[in-house]
Structures are given as structure tokens and as C-alpha cells.
Amino acid sequence: MIRLLHYADIENVYDDPERAGRLAGLIGDLRDSDTLVCGAGDNTSPGVLTLKGDAFAALPFFRAVDPDVDTLGNHEFDRQVSSLRDLLAESPQTWVCANARDGDGRFGAEEGVVPWTVLEADGDRVGVFGVASPETDDISPQAADLTFTDPVPAARDAVAALRDRGVDHVVGLSHAGEDDPLARALDVPVILGGHVHEHRTEYVDGTLLLRPGSGGHRLSEVTVDDDAASARWHAVADADPDPAVVEEYRDRMAALGLDETVAVLDGPVERVAYRGESAVGNFVADAIREAAGAGVGLMHGASIREDDPLRGEVTVADVVSLVPFDNDALAVEVPGDRLRRALRDASAHHLGGHHRDRWYGQVSNARILWDHDAVELVEARVGDEPLDPDRTYTVGMLDYVLRRGGLFRSLDPDLPHERVDGVHDVLVDHARRAGIPTEADGRIERVNLPTDA
Structure with missing residues (x-):
């Protein structure tokens, strides 16, 4: 044996x-x-x-x-x-x-x-x-x-x-x-x-x-x-x-200044962003949209790393660990019809396999109504208005989201875009300024879900 x-x-x-x-x-x-x-x-x-x-x-x-x-x-x-x-x-x-x-x-x-x-x-x-x-x-x-x-x-x-x-x-x-x-x-x-x-x-x-x-x-x-x-x-x-x-890694974190507190939470924040709307997904999407001065924020939940919930004092390391990749925040000019297709792909229906029952899209200043049974984007709004397919929107997103076309198939690097800042500076600055929400606010509604979703 x-x-x-x-x-x-x-x-x-x-x-x-x-x-x-x-x-x-x-x-x-x-x-x-x-x-x-x-x-x-x-x-x-x-x-x-x-x-x-x-x-x-x-x-x-x-x-x-x-x-x-x-x-x-x-x-x-x-x-x-x-x-x-x-x-x-x-x-x-x-x-x-x-x-x-x-x-x-x-x-x-x-x-x-x-x-x-x-x-x-x-x-x-x-x-x-x-x-x-x-x-x-x-x-x-x-x-x-x-x-x-x-x-x-x-x-x-x-x-x-x-x-x-x-x-x-x-x-x-x-x-x-x-x-x-x-x-x-x-x-x-x-x-x-x-x-x-x-x-x-x-x-x-x-x-x-x-x-x-x-x-x-x-x-x-x-x-x-x-x-x-x-x-x-x-x-x-x-x-x-x-x-x-334990001592080795504590010393390494302190040496890089990663143990500084940047926000204090009054409740836990679950670090799961692929099962529908989430507070942590909203935080990331909001931070990128605001840094980009954009009308819409779009984030792929799979890039937000799952781990123990955030609680109490949140450090620089905690915030950076949400998206621990060397990515940049971008401001991207997206035609309305392509943005609507991207929001449809937020459902992950097109990825198949174990992705089929997930929901990856996280948004800012947008609202989505999705019918799971019909695999249909019933409604998409930007701010208080219906999404206009003939209008061009400035969308805040990560360079990885734009570069990897399989996530949101209507997006690609040929779209006009400019770099805003590194994503970690964006997230840490937003946490210091606006804090981190502990609850989702209803910007994504999914209907006709299976009972185990």
C-alpha cells in the first residue's frame, strides 16, 4: 500500500x-x-x-x-x-x-x-x-x-x-x-x-x-x-x-508594506463572483468604472479570486488579492450593440461545461434582467435609460477582459481604448475613498433559475 x-x-x-x-x-x-x-x-x-x-x-x-x-x-x-x-x-x-x-x-x-x-x-x-x-x-x-x-x-x-x-x-x-x-x-x-x-x-x-x-x-x-x-x-x-x-511569510508581507489597513468592514464580504451579482464584484466594477470616468463598468468574475470572506480591517494585501494579476484598467469605446452582446455573455452560457450554470459578468452603473430558461437578456439598462444599440459607451474594464475575446465575445483589442492605471492602485484607492460594500444592490436580476443555482 x-x-x-x-x-x-x-x-x-x-x-x-x-x-x-x-x-x-x-x-x-x-x-x-x-x-x-x-x-x-x-x-x-x-x-x-x-x-x-x-x-x-x-x-x-x-x-x-x-x-x-x-x-x-x-x-x-x-x-x-x-x-x-x-x-x-x-x-x-x-x-x-x-x-x-x-x-x-x-x-x-x-x-x-x-x-x-x-x-x-x-x-x-x-x-x-x-x-x-x-x-x-x-x-x-x-x-x-x-x-x-x-x-x-x-x-x-x-x-x-x-x-x-x-x-x-x-x-x-x-x-x-x-x-x-x-x-x-x-x-x-x-x-x-x-x-x-x-x-x-x-x-x-x-x-x-x-x-x-x-x-x-x-x-x-x-x-x-x-x-x-x-x-x-x-x-x-x-x-x-x-x-x-508563519514567521517567514509575515516578514515578507511587512517588508512590502502589504499589511496597511485601507478599509474597515461592518460585516463579511464573500469573495465569490461567479454565482450572480456579488458585493465584491460590484466593488471591483465600480472602482474600475470610476477610475476610467466611464459610463459603464464591466468585470469578469472569474478574475476575482475566491477565498475566505473579507472581515473587519482590510489591508492592502486583501484588496490586491481580489485580482492578483498584473492588469491595467482601461477606458474602452464600445458600440451599444456590442455592449449588449457582451452583457449577454455575462451569463457564461456560451462557455459550456462546468461554466454553464455560472454567472461571470459583474457590472457598474448598469442593470441586467436575465431569463435563465430562455437564455435571454430580457433587459439591459445603463444608468436610468435602456441600453441604446446605436450609441457608443465608454466602458471601464481590465485589459485582460478586452484581450481575451472568449470571455465577452463582442469585445476585442481593436476597440478604441486607453490605459487608466494599474488595477491594484485603482482598487486600493477606491477602498480608501469609498470603502467596500457588504451587500449586493440588485443591479443583476436572474429569473427562472434552477432550484440549486
């Missing part, structure tokens, strides 16, 4: 010294000499520390935990590729990724990235392969010159190579998000997953598929015996922290 500890999408855990310390402490308490510690991508970024100049923020955690193996997530490519290469070379774990290509060769080969590796646990030889999302070069601009192939054929080749080497067990690490195709194509007991932030424990064609969610709140403990896998979950909040890790 082998034992695995699995985390993924811990992303900004380093911005919360206590949580980072508890995750490190939990791994240390559960680990023994026959346990493999595995990451499934997005374990270095995004976060406030990495964004504000500490590109190697993950290294103290990695050195404390000493993981055995990890794979590449799309957010590993939030930094310059040269910086990522340095981080890969410095970190203690083996990085496995079978579907990342750099020209005619494997990405990261010189830094030690391999398609698969063989480790030992409890006297058994364990083959571990990794795959990244095939969309990484599309959703991560720094990865645009790389190629990420279909993970299924790449994983199939890796499993065959490991079987040829006579391993006792094969374990998959996947940051592909949708792991069902891997489970159906491969005869492996478990795939330790990430990328999609919903927690998952499910068997598909006999393969156990796991995802811990984001932010380092859960750790899975997996046992594999006779090629059958089972798992239990551990809550990081219940663990004793590693004091050295």
Missing part, C-alpha cells in the same frame, strides 16, 4: 501566513518515510507576494514541505518564463509535465521538467506523470510562445513508458481541469487534479478523481492498494501551524 498527500491551486496561500503555516504543519504531521507529497499545479501563483515583486514566494513553503513531485498549472506562467525557469530549477520537487512543448522540445527540460518520474514508497516503485491544461498558452499570455498538447495522448504515452519500466503503481497529476477523459482513457487508480476550483471526490471508470479546491484549505490523503484508491480529506484550518513558515 502506498500513501499520497495531495494539494493543488494553493495559489495565494503565501499571502496568509497563518494558513501557509497550517498547511505546512499538516503535511509535516501526516507525512512519514513511505508517503509521497504531490502537487497538481498552480502552487506558485497568483498571489499578492508574487505579484508585488517576490517571484520566489513559494520557495520557503516548498523547502519546508519538501514535496516529491508537482505539475505545471497555468498560473505558473503568470511570471516571465525566464523567472519560472529559475523557480523550477531552485525548487526541491521533481516537476512532471508530459504535454508542454517549447518549439521542438519539452518545456523546462534544462530545469529538470520531465514527462514522468519513478519514486519509491513503502518498498513499491510508483510512476507519476503530469499534464497541464491544453488551454494554458491561450489563458496565460506569458505562455503564448509555448504549446500545450491534448493531455490524453500525452498521458497515454507516459503511462505506457512507466508500465514498460515495471512500476508497481501509476499515479496521475493533472491540471487539465476536466479529468474524466483521462480516467476513461487510462487504466490508473487515481488522478490528483486541480485547475477547477470546486472540490471533487468521484470515481469515473474505476479511477478516483480528486480536486481540493483553491487556496490551500484542504489536503487529500490517498491510499492505493492493489491498484484501488481511496481518499480522506483534512481541513487545513484544524492543523497546528509550522511557526517558522
